[in-house]
Amino acid sequence: MAGRPRISSLSGLLGLVLLLIGSWIGLVVAPPERHMGDVARILYVHVPCAWNSLLAYTIAFGFAIASLWTRRARWDHLTVGAVEIGLVLNGLLLVQGMLFARPTWGIWWTWGDVRLVFSFLLFLLFAGVLALRAMVDDPARRGAWTAIATIVAFVDVPLVYFCVRWWRTLHQMQSTPETMSAGIKLPMRINAFAILFLACWFIARRAELERRRQEVDEAPEPARIPVAGRRVET
């Protein structure tokens, strides 16, 4: 436990440095993309956000199962951290996607693009998890319900993906690294690891915040039931 903040700080620092390097390569060193020109530089940060957002949700799913299984508060706190950073990256992903769509397709939003609609639905899905959590006061209940909602939401991810995919496949932008030249993959990969390390830092810090908050919430409780001037051990 004592070593964790240091590891997470290291991870955060590493992520920050990598993000700066990756973004510098993406913005300055890398040549403009063949078809999309300079606008493609958005993808160097957009695609890593997408990968890590999905990864964060997946990790949250694992934490949620651990939380339900062990009933340890620690897993609950980690679940919140993972869901929240997943949501932050998901939100970023949507804004970056819109900023990419405008110059390339001429529109901010299209219901025809599978990934756009899919990520938007994911955002709503997992925002609901945190909304539910915020409305529950009892810590045990809050932990169990957060885990349940996370599992329920995560199981929906493939179903949502397929239904959106079948619903409409107007234009599928070729935006995966496989279709790009090798030089373009580098900043994307660096940024992917950068955001991964940053996400680890965020999850650790957010979990610690949740732990301390719960400590503070529970702290006044023993002082409330004094019996003959002595604290009653519960």
Add this chain to the structure above:
Amino acid sequence: MKGSASPPRPHRGRAGEALSTDARRGERSGGLLREIAAVLAKDLLLEWRSRARLLATILFGIVALALFSFAAGADAEVLHRGSAGFLVLALLLSSTLALGESFRVEQEDAAIEGLLLLPIDPHALFYGKALGNTLFLSLLGPVLAGTAVVFYAVDAGPLALLKLVGLWVLAAAGLSAPGTLYAAMTSRARSQDVLLPLVHYPLVVPVLLGAVKSIDLILNGDPMGQLGSWAALLAAFALVYWSLGGVLFPLAVEE
């Protein structure tokens, strides 16, 4: 650690007499099915005793259908083309009311605490409730469809009607399973009325899309033969959440 943090629950409420005797009988015969039937019977009895609320939910669906017509304009062609979407949206909106109500009645007098104290499998509680909700939402179908026939000039032959019924029941089952699970939680949270649709709607988007698409295909023709895959999606969704709900519900309601 977490267990000690939860304050003691003050209420140990009463439970429906019909249920307690039925449940004890179910215990003796050891059948989960019997317990599910008991919960279902209890819910149906409750619904029947409060017919006014039942009627209000149905009326709400009709009101929603009427409102969609106003929103879409008086163009008969547009209304006809959107009829599948309107129907499913009306179902979805009504489901929010129905699901919320199905647990609100349990919250009154802390009846749910009593239910949980009974020697009854919490799985039975979930499946009974979810079945009750599915049944109610399915029965909403004829009413809403009848309204749609009048409002949107929907027309369907006997075979199409049969398919419609099947899909409607699938959609109702898909909405009910996660809805029952979530309603069990949100009914005991703050701002429950906002919370239930907030968590439920994004989750059931596959049901919404699947139902709209397949009903549309039935009503307006299916040249590509896509109906099967949409129906499969609906069935898969229902299957996944009926199983998952059964696993997670006991964890959601335990103290």
Add this chain to the structure above:
Amino acid sequence: MQPEGVIIGGWNYVIAAYAVTAVVLAAYAWSVRSRLSKLQSRNRQPVREPGEPTNG
């Protein structure tokens, strides 16, 4: 949509995207850290006397 052509310019969108990313990540980091340090300083305050009434 434009198989042959190349999109010219669009740097303002690129800069906007990177700026939004940086600002959001920084704001989130700051919010987590500040909430954490607030809680930490609260925890470090002297522990209340056992019998002292609280208004928590």
